[in-house]
Amino acid sequence: MRAAAPGMRLTGITTVIDDSPVLHRLGLDVPAGEITVVMGPSGAGKTTVVRHLTGLLEPDRGTVEIGGRDVWGSGPDGLREIRNGMGVLLGGSSLFDSSLFASLTAYENLDYVLKHHGFGEAEREQRAMAMLHDLALDGVASSLPDAMPAHARRRLGLARALVADRPALILDDIDVCLDAAHSPRILAALAGWRERTQGTLLLTTHNIRLARELGDHLAILCNGRIITTGSAAELLNGIDSNEDFDHRFRVSDFLGPPRMADILADRERDRESRRGLQMTIDPMMVRAAIIGIVVVTLVVMTLTLAHLI
Numbered sequence: 001m002r003a004a005a006p007g008m009r010l011t012g013i014t015t016v017i018d019d020s021p022v023l024h025r026l027g028l029d030v031p032a033g034e035i036t037v038v039m040g041p042s043g044a045g046k047t048t049v050v051r052h053l054t055g056l057l058e059p060d061r062g063t064v065e066i067g068g069r070d071v072w073g074s075g076p077d078g079l080r081e082i083r084n085g086m087g088v089l090l091g092g093s094s095l096f097d098s099s100l101f102a103s104l105t106a107y108e109n110l111d112y113v114l115k116h117h118g119f120g121e122a123e124r125e126q127r128a129m130a131m132l133h134d135l136a137l138d139g140v141a142s143s144l145p146d147a148m149p150a151h152a153r154r155r156l157g158l159a160r161a162l163v164a165d166r167p168a169l170i171l172d173d174i175d176v177c178l179d180a181a182h183s184p185r186i187l188a189a190l191a192g193w194r195e196r197t198q199g200t201l202l203l204t205t206h207n208i209r210l211a212r213e214l215g216d217h218l219a220i221l222c223n224g225r226i227i228t229t230g231s232a233a234e235l236l237n238g239i240d241s242n243e244d245f246d247h248r249f250r251v252s253d254f255l256g257p258p259r260m261a262d263i264l265a266d267r268e269r270d271r272e273s274r275r276g277l278q279m280t281i282d283p284m285m286v287r288a289a290i291i292g293i294v295v296v297t298l299v300v301m302t303l304t305l306a307h308l309i
């Protein structure tokens with residue numbers, strides 16, 4: 001039987017690390033069975049949100065819920081159960097970040113996860129081999145993670161998160177995997193996971209195209225707060241570059257003083273839109289509006305005078 005996809009919710013999250021505020025009153029809803037993409041500039045707090053959701057870092061204030069369960073109020077056993085229900089890929093490309101066992105080969109790393117989730121031997125072999133193939137890792141099945149190139153190690157981390165078809169998936173900064181040669185396979189593997197589990201996926205990325213193609217929902221995180229949420233397709237419609245992204249979401253407003261280049265670019269855009277507006281005003285319409293105002297004023301004055309007399 002397929003496990004139900006959990007919703008995720010962060011409420012009023014405030015986090016201070018080394019006396020520096022990182023998140024402040026952050027709220028985020030991740031609907032069950034859908035894909036939510038979190039975007040925002042470097043240092044905005046995306047990884048910190050992931051660490052709260054995955055039970056790695058307790059916030060100073062606020063609550064984190066997964067499937068209605070309080071992640072930080074469930075005790076060690078509860079936390080373990082919640083963690084068992086999710087596949088996780090942490091940011092960064094080091095061995096530690098990818099949650100891989102250094103002493104196990106690529107194949108054994110996947111087999112370990114599958115055994116932990118109670119799969120029988122035949123299904124373990126079938127699933128591990130299929131996942132290695134899907135993510136172009138056949139050639140390194142017998143290699144230890146340390147001996148692999150960083151991009152392959154990263155894909156193995158993703159394979160580990162996907163292989164047991166858990167109903168929740170949290171992927172921090174998968175951009176590292178998304179080189180031109182491998183991104184179609186990665187997107188296909190994610191689509192396969194989604195089809196099989198109908199699960200909930202939260203991912204963080206800087207990749208606008210990926211967010212638009214994959215995301216149902218988009219949340220923009222800036223300076224430790226969610227500043228915008230909505231449909232990923234609608235919010236990212238027509239955005240092709242980081243400059244477009246910054247302009248639409250006014251990201252630079254949240255990062256200290258604005259840059260002169262942005263101000264000059266805004267002025268130019270205003271000038272252009274004024275020019276566009278002037279061209280769309282029809283002189284006949286202006287004349288008709290003035291005549292209408294004069295007629296209405298005369299009628300009102302006549303009625304007022306008649307009333308006074």
Ligand SMILES: Nc1ncnc2c1ncn2[C@@H]1O[C@H](COP(=O)(O)OP(=O)(O)OP(=O)(O)O)[C@@H](O)[C@H]1O
Pocket residue numbers: 017018022040041042043044045046047048049091173
């Ligand atoms: N362990 C830590 N010690 C000190 N500061 C930290 C630590 N972890 C995070 N921070 C600080 O918290 C802020 C948010 O970091 P975080 O990694 O969550 O941002 P991010 O949005 O994921 O960035 P990126 O897109 O570059 O991965 C940054 O200013 C960072 O320096």
